[in-house]
Amino acid sequence: MTQIFAYIPFSNGVAEDVAQEYPTAAKKIDESASLTAIVTGSGADLDKVANDMTSIYSQVIKVDHADLGYPNAEIIRKALVNIIPSDAIFLVAHNTFGMDLGPGLSVKMDSAFAADVVDFEGIDGTTLKAVRQELGGAVSTHVTVDISSGAVMTVRPGSFAPVEEGSAGGSVVDKSSDAGDLSTKRKFLEIVAAEVGDVDITKSDVLVSVGRGIEDEDNIEIAQELAEAMSAVVSCSRPIVDAKWLEKSRQVGTSGQTVKPKVYMAMGISGSFQHLGGIKGNPFIVAVNKNPKAPIFQVADVGIVEDILDFMPELTEAINDL
């Protein structure tokens, strides 16, 4: 029988949403697989999360150690290698922790690795079929994963339907004593909180958000004029911050701000999953992009194939004339 282990990330004693998504992923791998949640940490927060997980998972493993108080992937990897059976399938969210943990864990467990999986299509013998994306989401691919000696896979948060909490009636098994040597060559120091900017984009009902399509720093002004006409605020995608054209506090995405506007104007934004991960609350999304194949058109409510540098000034003028 396929054994699947799902790593539960949490903060402040609350499991991340992906904890409710793993069971769907596991069923898509193998309907009859056994599924075990694994939670690592220290103290009361860990106990609370482990306990919470018994409503979703029939089996929950907790690993409690003072050195696991901060989720340092290098240390957690050592514990997992000692606790997870080497031929099992191990799932972890494709977030900044999972990206840190997964590749190295697959080497130490001598198992196959697949990253950022968005769907599974079942097992045939020892071959698991999975779906991934490449080239910033422009194309999808099927990959086969040889699971004969186990697999480590990171799964994209939000890709698998969440299951309801409530009925699993699971129990917690304490495997803290199996963790083994947790010495490390990478020591966690501190978290430096994100800088607060001059504008709080999370408070705005309407965002005019610019991406690579803005092409030049001088063109930011065009977006600002549109935002002004709409009584909106300018936000942006990652490349604009990397280029230092706007400050980090205006970046929408998993590595930036999470916003919940009513209307989101995606101007020249291709729509990577990291960017879309920062847009919550199901806003009305308007996408303008000169590339008709831009992934943003798959998630937008309204799409317009135009060059934003031509389109935005005309839209601004039309709104000002109202």
Place this chain on the structure above:
Amino acid sequence: MEILVCVKRVPDTAENEFELNSAGNDLDRDDLVYSVNEWDNYAVEEAIQIVDKVGGSVTVITVGDDESEEVLRREMAMGANNGILLSDDAFEGSDGKAIAAILKAEVQKGNYDLILSGAQADEGAGQIGGMLAAMMDYPYASLVNKIEVGDGKVTVGREIEGGNQEMNEMQLPCVLSIQTGINEPRYVGIRGIRKVAGVDIPVKGTSDLGIDAASVGEAGAKTKRVDYFVPDTGEGAEMLEGSTDEIIEKLIEKLKAKGGL
């Protein structure tokens, strides 16, 4: 400080509209524009800046075909001192583990204090750095957006959710995957590339590296890409068409209805 930077030649996502080939199982690669992976430029820039401060050298390395030499030369034009091309027909179809194993074979021949890669490349896996580190038993950190070099150690910032930064102290040698935005990669002009056009770039294959050909490439891969496809995404956006004036008129009506105006 001896720094190795792992780079990759990839289809340029900013320059291409990706189409499937007529068989529908691969990209139509005929007219694709290739360049160096965006993240790698930040890694090379960071390496150059570190060496400018503390001395040492920067070597860029890639696993690829003959055409990958051009990305090595581009990074050498930025200021990397040496290039190494790992190339062999047997490498074709390698999965992430095999690429990391090929790199490991060359890393063991050198004496590198710091190994950098881009946080991810065209396949979006972000796997090579972490695998190479685990194979070498070096410490690893992904998504690095700050590096401060100390004595036998580095202080490293990782970009984590919400724009926060996780600070770590790591012993050398170590492997770091570099996130975009850590620096501003320098511009490379035609002249810069011309200057390094004649520099010798050694090419190494399985026998030079002491690698069993059966352990890499398609044969050794546990994870294999079967095809490319464009998913059926349901309805998608309602596309507004017509003249720009007509589009704007329709859009304004919708924005009014949804609270955008």
